[in-house]
Amino acid sequence: MNVGDLWFTDDCEAGDTNWTRSGSPDLWHITSYRAHSGAHSWYFGVDSTHVYPRNADAAITSVSLTAGEENELRFWYWYDLTTYGSDGVYVILHAGGAADTVEFIGSGGALNYPPEEPLNIYSGWVEWSMDIAGLAPGDAFQVEFAFSSDGDDEAEGVYIDDITVRSRTPEKTGVGDVAGRTPGDxxxxxxxxxxxxxxxxxxxxxxxxxxxxxxxxxxxxxxxxxxxxxxxxxxxxxxxxxxxxxxxxxxxxxxxxxxxxxxxxxxxx
Ligand SMILES: [Ca+2]
Structure with a gap:
């Protein structure tokens, strides 16, 4: 990384304290069943059976993050989902009181890699990244992963690991040059x-x-x-x-x- 960059990074190895759970059933948890890094990742489902339930609608939302000049969200995910229906994870950004759904990783959604693989047998880890648009330096924002499943069929589900937000910040130089700076700089x-x-x-x-x-x-x-x-x-x-x-x-x-x-x-x- 370059000096001056700020990172929020969560490899899921130190617990769940960066995240708040909501919705039902309350099954988001740190699991040791699969991991991209270390021994843990986020998983929505039942650990004893490794299956998610039908009719689920539950999310994890990050702590408040502060935007820099350029902001990028990255994470790794592993999935096993039904071919048909609408089961999967919505990636949602919250800023300025608005929620912006930027991705759906699920049946009929973004599961097109590799394209020749049937949807519900792919089992590798995939990296996802996106530049976050529309944020000004200093803006507060949050990242949400919301799992949703329909009333038909179920599978193992989605694991998420190594969630990183990179924010490049302006260089700060000069002694006593207070003019034009934001209070607290x-x-x-x-x-x-x-x-x-x-x-x-x-x-x-x-x-x-x-x-x-x-x-x-x-x-x-x-x-x-x-x-x-x-x-x-x-x-x-x-x-x-x-x-x-x-x-x-x-x-x-x-x-x-x-x-x-x-x-x-x-x-x-
Ligand atoms: Ca991990």
Whole structure:
């Protein structure tokens, strides 16, 4: 990845806390029966029989994500679905109070790869990706996977793994150059590179903010609270468990109600 990119990535190996379940029956769960990465993936169905029920309508929806300048959704899926009918997963994007169905992976839908395979015997993992249009930097959005089945026939269903949203953010440079910036922007990192402690300077902001330190893979390393009006937050290069982080590049990201900003921190030995 390029420095300055932000990633939301969920390999389903650390539980379901990035997602909220809704609908019925409530059968979305992390399974260890199949996985694209590691040992776990999302699955809608009954684990003991590996079959989804008829007349299902249930979804998982992600935590709120913050758009950058360019945003791309990727995930891997595995499917076994009935040839006829309307069973499958809708991919839905939520932003600005609107819901936009961008894909249907199911009977009569997007199951055309490889085209020579009958629909209900294909059993490989397939990668899906799409540029997300219509988002401005700072927009909040959510990703939903909604499983739906009709009243006829059933099969094993759909597994989803390695869900990633890549968001490229504008470069932030300059010290004290506050004019034109969104409140809460990372204005400067002092010192940078850093050996002991870095002060993250930001433009004045009216509300309390949470500043996340992420490693280059997009994993959250530490959360720092910035009270309303604070102009800087310090990070002592420790992770959430109080351990000194490894040398390398880290991203300081501020999440507010409607904006986000990122600064690159270089941690030395
Ligand atoms: Ca996995």
């Amino acid at each position: 990372v204005v400067a990192l002092l010192p940078n590179p850093v050996r002991d402690e870095v002060r993250i300077l930001m433009a004045p902001h009216a509300a309390a903010l949470v500043l996340g330190i992420y490693d280059i893979e997009g994993r959250l390393v530490k959360e720092l609270a910035a009270p309303a009006g604070a102009r800087s937050v310090s990070w002592n290069l420790e992770d959430g468990g109080g351990r000194r982080v490894a040398p390398g590049i880290y991203l300081a990201r501020i999440n507010g109600d409607a904006y986000s900003s990122t600064g690159k921190i270089v941690v030395l030995r």
